[in-house]
Amino acid sequence: MVVAQAAPSPALLRLADRLRRLEEDGLDPRAYAIPADAEAERDPAAWQASLLRASIAVLTDLLHGRVHDLPNRPDLRRDTAALPLSPWLTQLQASPDPATLIDRAALLAPEAAALKRALAAARARVAAGGFPPVPPTPGTDALEPGATDPLRVPALRARLAMTDPLLAANPGAGDTYDEPLVAAARRFQAGEGLEADGRIGRLSFAALNRPAEAAVRQLRVALDMRRAAAPPPAERHIEVNIPFQWFTLSEGNRTLLEMAVIVGKPARATPMLLVRLNAVQFNPQWGVPERNAREDLLPRFRRDPRAMMEKGFRVYSYVDGQRVEVDPTTINWAAINPQRFPYVIRQDAGDINALGRIKFIMPNTEDIYMHDTPDRHLFRRPDRAFSSGCIRLEKPMELLDVVLQGAPGWDRARADRVLASRVTTGLALPRSIPVRLHYATARVEGGQVRLRPDIYGLDEAYARALDAGRSRVANASPVNAGLR
Known part of the structure; x- marks a missing residue:
């Protein structure tokens, strides 16, 4: 006698449907061998076992991240031990509605909700055909406010109306780069971290013409990078975000100092590093590489x-x-x-030395350090990726004040005297400070996601690893029980 096997429950069908929607979490459903619903009718037990294996693999990646090891990326730090899988796997097999567990895991990483909303919007934009192109200005001339241009102005108006609700509500018309359109351009530039002057030059044209697919890749990477990300040190520490070209000195939950920085140009990229700042040099000479x-x-x-x-x-x-x-x-x-x-x-040391008056030493094999610069005007530029790899500081004296704390016999007055002497002088710090040079092109501020260009192509490399063809199911932990 043939015994009829029970059909899968609605809860398991919801789970299978949720796994097929992993694109909303930045993952590729094809990597997890999710069984088709039609297989459930032919062999419910095998279908359920396959679904369980796929679910375990998905949970593992949602909680711990899919990409773990990339060359030259010590800044990618995960603390998977702080988020053990066992309790989640127990819940998966006991839950009356396991799809809700997948939803919870997908939102567990910091800022995941905002990033997922932005990813959904970016994917919708790609599905709708992306952005209309804005022809760049010939030569080096920018499109200036008030200019008349029958080619570029209508294209700019159409492009900005797609992402600016104020302009979309009243887009205007014509070939003149009028004030409402200039205001929309300024809002776009501010959101992109560009100088919000309304002049559409090389950087603005590049941002306007960035493919919609690029944002999808960046947001997928941003989501995966945050999964099981190790928390920053509780001690005083420095973080330099290379794409945002921004320095932050924190202690616990307090931000002690922030500043703009200049980082390496793409041809001489600043390496990602985990190091410690342990010395200061006053009036440094520059031994030119x-x-x-x-x-x-x-x-x-x-x-x-x-x-x-x-x-x-x-x-x-x-x-x-x-x-x-x-x-x-x-x-x-x-x-x-x-x-x-x-x-x-x-x-020679001096006011016009390329390293300025102070060099902050953090020993590493790449000979990378942070330093002052005589070219203070460069910090007003929105694009500050043009050093030879080292980090130029907007506020070196403010950083000096912090690192001198606890150094016996040292204060700003003594430092000023040493600087005035023009003599090259070194100081070992009594308390070194951990420094992380890291690469994150997505940042969440006030619930809104801001993206910066992938200047070194590291997001592209991460996205390729994210989409590597290997299936996670083969690595899933063996299970002895089924889903409910």
């Missing part, structure tokens, strides 16, 4: 070697193993092969 010397300084020496001398640059050569200073005006710089740069270059 070879790459900077041949790529940055060689063209300047070719133009005007005397001007480089006046800026404190010294050129050295090695003769019989001894370092000998060479007069830059006696060198035929045009004949120097950049690929075999034969000199060592240093810049």
Whole structure:
């Protein structure tokens, strides 16, 4: 006699449907071998077992994150031990409605709700065809407020009306870059972290034409990065967000200092690091790295070697193993092969030294440090990714005040005297400070998500790992019980 097997319960069908909607959580349902409902009729027991394995794999990734190891990403820190899976797996098998458990896990990570809302909006935008293109300005000329342009102004109006409710309610018409459209452009620029002046130049055109799919990838990455993310140290610590080009010094839940920073250009990306700031150098000299010397300084020496001398640059050569200073005006710089740069270059300490007056040392194999800069005007720029990898600080003296706390015999007055002496002086700090250089292109402020460009392509690399073809089901923990 053939015994009829029970059909799956409505709760299990809801669970299967919820797993197929994992895209709303930034995950790809195809990675989890979710069984089709039609299989439930043919073999309910096998269908339920497959559903359980898929659910365990999904829960694991929702709680602990799918991506764990990426090259050169020590900033990706997870504390999975603080979020054990066992209680969740017990609940999964005991719950009368396990789909609700998946919902809870999907919202457990910090800021997950806001990121999911933004992801849903971004996915809807992609489904609707993305954004209309805004033709860039020819050459280097920006589109100025009040200008008339029959090509770019209507395109700009159509693009901004898609994301600006005020403009969408009264979009206007015509070829003139009028005040309502300028106001919408300013709001867009402010949201993108650009200078909100209404002038549409290279950076604004790039932001306007960023593909809608890019936001989807960034938000998927942001969700996964937050899952089981390790909390920051309870002690005083520094975080530098590279895409936002922003420095934060915190202690516990208190923010002690914030500032803009300048980070590495894409060709010389600032590496992600977990280090400790343990020393300060006053009036630092700059030992120019070879790459900077041949790529940055060689063209300047070719133009005007005397001007480089006046800026404190010294050129050295090695003769019989001894370092000998060479007069830059006696060198035929045009004949120097950049690929075999034969000199060592240093810049004297001083107000125009590239490192400014203070260097904050945090030992690492990449020779990355934080420092002052004489070019204070650069911090007014919205795009500040143009250093050679090190971190330039907007408020170095304020940071100095903090790190000197607890240093016997040191205060701002003594530091000012040392700086005024122009003598290179080092100070080991009695209490080192952990520093994390990290990469996060999404930030939630007041419930709203702000995105910054993926300047180093690290989100793209993370997204590729997120979508790697391997199935999680094979790694799911074995189970001895079924779903209810």
